Amino acid sequence: xxxxxxxxxxxxxxxxxxxxxxxxxxxxxxxxxxxxxxxxxxxxxxxxxxxxxxxxxxxxxxxxxxxxxxxxxxxxxxxxxxxxxxxxxxxxxxxxxxxxxxxxxxxxxxxxxxxxxxxxxxxxxxxxxxxxxxxxxxxxxxxxxxxxxxxxxxxxxxxxxxxxxxxxxxxxxxxxxxxxxxxxxxxxxxxxxxxxxxxxxxxxxxxxxxxxxxxxxxxxxxxxxxxxxxxxxxxxxxxxxxxxxxxxxxxxxxxxxxxxxxxxxxxxxxxxxxxxxxxxxxxxxxxxxxxxxxxxx
Numbered sequence: 001x002x003x004x005x006x007x008x009x010x011x012x013x014x015x016x017x018x019x020x021x022x023x024x025x026x027x028x029x030x031x032x033x034x035x036x037x038x039x040x041x042x043x044x045x046x047x048x049x050x051x052x053x054x055x056x057x058x059x060x061x062x063x064x065x066x067x068x069x070x071x072x073x074x075x076x077x078x079x080x081x082x083x084x085x086x087x088x089x090x091x092x093x094x095x096x097x098x099x100x101x102x103x104x105x106x107x108x109x110x111x112x113x114x115x116x117x118x119x120x121x122x123x124x125x126x127x128x129x130x131x132x133x134x135x136x137x138x139x140x141x142x143x144x145x146x147x148x149x150x151x152x153x154x155x156x157x158x159x160x161x162x163x164x165x166x167x168x169x170x171x172x173x174x175x176x177x178x179x180x181x182x183x184x185x186x187x188x189x190x191x192x193x194x195x196x197x198x199x200x201x202x203x204x205x206x207x208x209x210x211x212x213x214x215x216x217x218x219x220x221x222x223x224x225x226x227x228x229x230x231x232x233x234x235x236x237x238x239x240x241x242x243x244x245x246x247x248x249x250x251x252x253x254x255x256x257x258x259x260x261x262x263x264x265x266x267x268x269x270x271x272x273x274x275x276x277x278x279x280x281x282x283x284x285x286x287x288x289x290x291x292x293x294x295x296x297x
Contacts, residue, residue, distance in 0.1 A: 032078065038057045071211075094213070099273070101131060105139075107270070121144055123145070124146070129158060130173065134162055134165055149176070158173045179233040182237055185237055190244075193230065195224070198218050224252070243284045244260075
């Protein structure tokens, strides 16, 4: 006779399957998947390990664990991920937000810390889930942001995430190939562009190379194509004293700085990720003071 499925048995079984599949953080991923499939919380496994798991939930667990064992990232399976305290939905057109991008959010906040109540306008290039623009709006109650992305699905995700975060009134998004369909000027331009060299993508972890959209990863032959585009177009879309901030690969600081310097920008600031690696750079037009225009998007 088959023993009835319980929460404790479901967690143990999921953890065992993921461990056998070589998943690095099998215990964490098993917990996340079982909680999502059963509608339970973190404390339930401790307080109620004998809680019955019905057949439908057991089926959902089996499907989700099989997907994770096959290499699909846990947050892709769950359909969303938290970033800077925001719950962001993912889809096939969006890069999964990662903690590294917190470096650029922190850098932008530091640059404009003297104007916390300013009505800053923000352009988020390659917005994806809207993670960076929305994180900044959550910190700046009077700021407004517009996100652009070449992928329609990403734009739809960003708009939905803004609504879910209660930020829809201050966030808009549209389809654009970088600056192609952008009008107006902004106090701050931010971007987490594709910066992996084309030839290096095959060496990325399979969770990244097989599930993140390639166009959000592939930065061309040397990984720097997007920075050349941003540096060439930023000046025409920055307000007086405006700043452009970009996320970079850990070894790209000098190359990216050279690209912006050649276009008449000065390095204004930098930030490192939690691992202590160079991760974000900020530039402004040479001989221009830092400031906020107060213009609206």
